[in-house]
Amino acid sequence: MKRKSKDVYFGEISDLVSSRSTCLRNQVGAVIVKDGQILSTGYNGAPKGLPHCDEVGCIREQLGVKPGERHELCRGLHAEQNAIIQAAYHGVSVRGAKIYGTTKPCSICTKMIINAGINEIIYIEEYDDELAAQLVREADLTVRKIDIVRKYGRNASNNQEG
Numbered sequence: 001m002k003r004k005s006k007d008v009y010f011g012e013i014s015d016l017v018s019s020r021s022t023c024l025r026n027q028v029g030a031v032i033v034k035d036g037q038i039l040s041t042g043y044n045g046a047p048k049g050l051p052h053c054d055e056v057g058c059i060r061e062q063l064g065v066k067p068g069e070r071h072e073l074c075r076g077l078h079a080e081q082n083a084i085i086q087a088a089y090h091g092v093s094v095r096g097a098k099i100y101g102t103t104k105p106c107s108i109c110t111k112m113i114i115n116a117g118i119n120e121i122i123y124i125e126e127y128d129d130e131l132a133a134q135l136v137r138e139a140d141l142t143v144r145k146i147d148i149v150r151k152y153g154r155n156a157s158n159n160q161e162g
Contacts, residue, residue, distance in 0.1 A: 006036060010100040011124055011148045014079075017041045018102045019152035022052035023076055025060065025067070026103070027152070030079035032087060032118065034097035040090070042082030046075050068129060071108050080109035084116050094118055102150060104143075107131035114139045124148050 004012075010031050018029030022045040032040045046052045053059075053075060065073050077085070080101060087094045095117030099105075104127040105113060113121065114135065120142040136143050 006033075007100075007122060007144075007146050008148060010038075010098075011122065011146050012151075013038070013041075014100045014102050015124065015148065015150045015152050017043050018079065018150075019043075021045055021079070022054045024053050024058045028079040028101065028103045029152075030083040030099055030101040032083050032094050032097050032099050034094070039092050039094055039097060040083045040087035042077075042079045042084070042086055044076050044079045044082070047077065050075070052076075068106070068127070071106060078106065078109050079103075080105050081112060084112055084118075087116075098122060103127050104129075104145070105132060107135060110135045110141075114141065120144070122146055124150060 010033050014029040014031045016029065017031060018027040021027035021029070021043040028044045030042045031038055060074055063073060080099060083099065084094060097118050098120040099113060099118050100122045102123070103125045104123040105121060106127060106129050110132040121136070122144050124146060126145070
């Protein structure tokens with residue numbers, strides 16, 4: 001039996017983390033890793049203690065907001081945001097870490113990743129955001145796509161961006 005690479009291992013964990021998402025549009029997971037150790041995880045969903053979209057409905061759907069637009073019109077935080085916030089909440093530095101995600105980060109998450117000192121992004125699925133791509137180039141971040149078939153989340157076989 002061949003041992004999984006760390007990229008596959010952490011990528012699959014990000015997919016598993018996405019299964020906790022309460023987003024009605026797309027389930028996203030993120031894992032922050034440093035020196036081969038998991039520092040934090042996050043999935044997309046409403047702030048702690050507030051009703052989730054699977055309970056109250058999707059504002060974006062109600063307003064007809066297209067995928068990739070008007071990120072602020074959502075009650076949820078993105079998986080990358082939650083992973084960075086959870087690390088900070090518990091006093092864990094993510095400087096010099098890698099972030100694994102089921103989806104390539106949007107421009108908002110990319111800005112947070114840059115300011116948090118994370119220096120590598122590894123993702124499974126594309127997300128077309130030209131500003132995010134420009135920010136990655138300017139910050140000289142390493143970005144890699146890995147080939148993993150997603151198994152978890154409501155949209156594992158029919159992925160769409162939220």
